[in-house]
Amino acid sequence: xxxxxQSPSNxxxxxxxxxxxxxxxISGHTALYWYRQRxxxxxxxxxxxxxxxxxxxxxxxxxxxxxxxxxxxxxTLTIQRTQQEDSAVYLCASSLYAPYYEQYFGPGTxxxxx
Amino acid sequence: xxxxxxxxxxxxxxxxxxxxxxxxYENTAFDYFPWYQQFxxxxxxxxxxIRPDVSxxxxxxxxxxxxxxxxxxxxxxMDSQPGDSATYFCAASIETSGSRLTFGEGTQLTVNP
Numbered sequence: 001x002x003x004x005x006q007s008p009s010n011x012x013x014x015x016x017x018x019x020x021x022x023x024x025x026i027s028g029h030t031a032l033y034w035y036r037q038r039x040x041x042x043x044x045x046x047x048x049x050x051x052x053x054x055x056x057x058x059x060x061x062x063x064x065x066x067x068x069x070x071x072x073x074x075x076t077l078t079i080q081r082t083q084q085e086d087s088a089v090y091l092c093a094s095s096l097y098a099p100y101y102e103q104y105f106g107p108g109t110x111x112x113x114x
Numbered sequence: 115x116x117x118x119x120x121x122x123x124x125x126x127x128x129x130x131x132x133x134x135x136x137x138x139y140e141n142t143a144f145d146y147f148p149w150y151q152q153f154x155x156x157x158x159x160x161x162x163x164i165r166p167d168v169s170x171x172x173x174x175x176x177x178x179x180x181x182x183x184x185x186x187x188x189x190x191x192m193d194s195q196p197g198d199s200a201t202y203f204c205a206a207s208i209e210t211s212g213s214r215l216t217f218g219e220g221t222q223l224t225v226n227p
Binding site for chain 2: 042044104105106
C-alpha cells in the first residue's frame with residue numbers, strides 16, 4: 001500500500017520568505033509526527049498530532065514554526081520568515097495509534113534557505 | 115541537552131564482519147528503544163526495537179543488547195553485507211507520552227565487499 005508521502009521533495013527559498021511543507025500520512029493512521037534532520041545529525045522532534053487531541057508542540061524551535069492537521073488526514077508545516085538555520089530535511093511520520101505502534105517515515109522535504 | 119548519545123559516528127567493516135553501534139541514554143523514564151536504518155534520500159525505517167524488560171532481542175542478523183543499569187543499548191549486525199551500508203540511528207521514547215522519539219546522532223556504516 002501507499003506509504004507516507006511528502007511534498008515538495010526539495011524547496012529552495014530566500015531568507016525571510018514563508019514556506020509550507022505537506023505530509024500525507026498512511027490512510028487510517030491517527031498519529032502524525034514532524035521531525036527535523038540537520039545535515040549529519042539525528043532527527044529532532046517538532047510536533048505530534050493524535051486524532052482530535054491538542055497537538056504536542058513542545059519541539060517547535062520558535063514561534064515562526066507552526067503546523068496544522070485536519071482530522072486524521074493531511075498535515076502542513078509552515079515556517080514563517082525563514083532563516084538560514086532552518087535549512088534541513090523535514091520528515092513526517094505516521095503511526096496507526098500512539099503509542100505502541102511503529103512510526104513510518106516519509107522521504108522528507110529538503111529545505112534550503114539562501 | 116543530548117539525551118541519547120550514539121557512537122561511533124562512522125564505521126567501516128569488511129563483508130562478514132560484525133559492526134557494533136552503541137547508545138547511552140540519560141532519561142530513566144524511556145521505555146522503548148528502536149533502531150532505524152536510513153538510506154540516502156529516504157526516510158528512516160524501523161529495523162528492530164526493544165523494551166527494558168528484556169536484555170536481548172534478535173531479528174534475523176540484527177541483535178539489540180540492552181543494559182538497564184548502565185543505561186546503554188547496542189546494535190550488532192551479524193554477517194554484515196554491502197547492502198547493510200547505511201546510516202543507523204538509535205532512538206528512545208516514553209510510550210505513555212505519545213512515543214515522540216529522541217534520536218542519537220547517527221552512525222554511518224560502510225560494509226566493504
